[in-house]
Amino acid sequence: MNPLLVLLSVAVAAAQESFILDGVDHDLDYANAGAFGARHVPIVEQNFQMMQDGANRWNFESADGTGRWEEAAPAWTGAGVRGGYGYAGEDGPVAVSYVADKYGFQPTGNAIHPDIVRAVALQVAKAKEEPEGMWDERGFPVFGFHHHYSDY
Structure with a gap:
């Protein structure tokens, strides 16, 4: 060699x-x-719970106030996920919360641009117009994505 x-x-x-x-x-x-x-930066709090039905919740917080939390329901319930995070930004505290469910990812908070908030509201409104039953219990389209886009 x-x-x-x-x-x-x-x-x-x-x-x-x-x-x-x-x-x-x-x-x-x-x-x-x-x-x-x-x-x-040390972690001052950290928790994780897993329930028998598949739901879970967890959180952590560090000594500087940075933190994150999330609660998730089993997929078959349709409840989705709720969560949030926060930290000290250069322009002050940042706090964001969100929901992710059958209507999509929906963030809110002082770090989310107003255009994103408007786009999310339109996304949710459009999703609510979709007929129920188009999605299976796992959240997948029954007919597949090609069903809606076959004209393109």
Whole structure:
């Protein structure tokens, strides 16, 4: 084998290891936030619950107030997912909540552009006009997507 190739491979591997482990004060082998100029923020709360029917809820919050939560119902109920997240942005606190159900993804909050809010309202209105029963219990179209777009 070519000694130069072996030497080059060892040098590249050593450089990658020092980058990945630089500043790590724990024994996990992945790049920490410090390697990218950020500071470590501890998680102060973290929960996860899985119910027998398939529903689940989880959340976390870090010491700087960043957090995320979500509640999901089993797909067969049609209830979908509710959730939200928040963090301290450059222009002040950011808080976003959302619903994702048979009418689509519907975000609201101070970080969502008004044009998106209007587009979501139109999306929901159009989805409510669709006849019931076009979707199976998993949320897939009964006739497939080609049914509506066969004229194109």
